[in-house]
Amino acid sequence: MRLKSIALIYRRKSRLLLMSGCLILMSVVIQNWGVLAKTQPAPSFILPRVNGQVLRSSQLKGKVVLMVFFQTWCPDCQRISPQLETLYKKYKTQDFIVLGISHDPHKQKHLKSYIKKHGLSFPILLGDHSIAVNYLKVSPQKPRFSIPYLILIDRNGNIVGRFIEGQQKETQNIKLLEKRITPLLGLPVSFP
Numbered sequence: 001m002r003l004k005s006i007a008l009i010y011r012r013k014s015r016l017l018l019m020s021g022c023l024i025l026m027s028v029v030i031q032n033w034g035v036l037a038k039t040q041p042a043p044s045f046i047l048p049r050v051n052g053q054v055l056r057s058s059q060l061k062g063k064v065v066l067m068v069f070f071q072t073w074c075p076d077c078q079r080i081s082p083q084l085e086t087l088y089k090k091y092k093t094q095d096f097i098v099l100g101i102s103h104d105p106h107k108q109k110h111l112k113s114y115i116k117k118h119g120l121s122f123p124i125l126l127g128d129h130s131i132a133v134n135y136l137k138v139s140p141q142k143p144r145f146s147i148p149y150l151i152l153i154d155r156n157g158n159i160v161g162r163f164i165e166g167q168q169k170e171t172q173n174i175k176l177l178e179k180r181i182t183p184l185l186g187l188p189v190s191f192p
Contacts, residue, residue, distance in 0.1 A: 039158040042151075043134035047101070047125040050111050055099075055125055057157075063095045064184045065153040066177075069127065069136065069145070071104050072114040076165050077148045081118045083174040087181065088122040094185045095155070098122040101131060103147075135159075150177070154184050 042065075044057045068084055070077035081100070088098040102111055102124055115124060132138040136145045145164075148171055152161035161180055163170040170177040182188070 039154075039160050042153045042157050042159050043131075045131050045134070047127065047131060050102075050108070050115065050124045050126065055123060060097065060153075061157065062155050063097050064091075064155055064181060065097050065099060066181065067099045067101055067135065067151040067153070069101045069103060069132075069149040069151075070147050071102065072110040073104075074147050076171070078114075078118070080148050080171065080174070081114075081120060085118065085120050085122060087174065087178060091181065091185060094187065096181065096185055100124040101127040103127045103132065152180060152184070160184070 042057065046054060046056050048054055066084070066087070068077075068080070070081070072078075084098050084100075088096070100120065100122060104110055108126075111124060111126075114120075129138075132145070135151055136149060138145060146166055148165050150161070150163040150171060151159055152163070154160045161170075162168075163177065165171045170180060
């Protein structure tokens, strides 16, 4: 009889330990993917491109979009821009687009040389106050934001990721960013 009690207690503790381990594992996964866990509809916008054309967010329907808010003087923006160009070229046939949103005070003056220097072919838009308010939640209480600031939008038009310089590793490691993008494109994650 005593042996049965010990075995029952052992099984209960084993189940409890297994359940605890599963909960810990789930919390780690959720924490690592927490940037993607909360979705919200991406606000609509109409912004001018550097080339003078206008881009409407409605033109992006059905695409996976990576928005990068940047300024030309920013060293981290200069570092990541060519890497984003590589991602854009690699996945643009899968309806993936990178949108550069410039918040340079003298927009046109430095942008054309920046685009040429870094060999950028993805669209560069001239950001305004409304896109900063709608996407970055800029306000009088929070008038600034870190750059580069990346926003990932799925095919349904939902914001599924926010990657802020100094806060998320995806701004430093392009492979981590690529791991976030490929599942949205319906592609397997097949690299370390």
